[in-house]
Amino acid sequence: MAAPAQAASCTPDNACLYSDSDFTGYKRDDYNSLHNWENVTYPGSPSIPLYAGDNYIFNVSSLDNWDVDTRISVYRAPYFMGPCFKIANYGSVTNFAYITLSGGQNANDVMGGHRFGNQCSGTVYDS
Template identity: 50%
Template sequence: MKKIASVLAAVGVAAVSLVTAQGVANAACTYDHACMYSAANYTGLKRDDGFSRRNWGEITYSGSSIALYRGDGSQQNVSSMQNRDPNSYIAVFYNSNYGGSCFRIKPNGSVPNFQSIPLSRGGDANDRMNSHEFNSGKCQTGTIYG
């Protein structure tokens, strides 16, 4: 047990990164969680979350009052995402309540830029997505990334 604690402490120290332009320090994404970022390449504002969320407009980036979804095209909407759950796919949806166009991120996978994800409704996923669900049965035909 002592060895595990020392390894975890070392990983925690090594995972701390530089402060971003927005002034938010980004540490590694927590094991078994999803992390959503306001900019590509896992930068900008961050939300580290262990739950499915039916409406990103109702939750904020950690340490801020800025919602993850502020209307299509807002530059502060989610632009990249990590799935640190080793056992679950995460489905990401265009609409709240897990509806509309969707894609999946494989276990321990990530998407560095939502702009590279085409949506079936047209356009790309960058600054447009609005909910996510672990182990979703609602996005079985969505393309898998990560």
């Protein structure tokens, strides 16, 4: 199967999480669901977590899903809680700023964890 048209060099069946929009900035290529982004850092940056408080500049801002048969649910709060949205299998979201969560909050730089699967009741995105 050919690589997705989105960002390059993500491992098949993994999620690639980026600190900036358009798959730029710090990158984490991960096979596992991560229930709390505060406890996980970007490789090569041991002091920079995926989430360090609302609106922190290095929080995850784009996500590339290279799993061909599984959606990824992205949650506002750790432990798969709060408002959420889904990223289509083999899909991506180039900028969380384009997503409005239930309740009206923008998803950019405020999300707290992700889970491989369709558990979230939110909208499915694929930019």
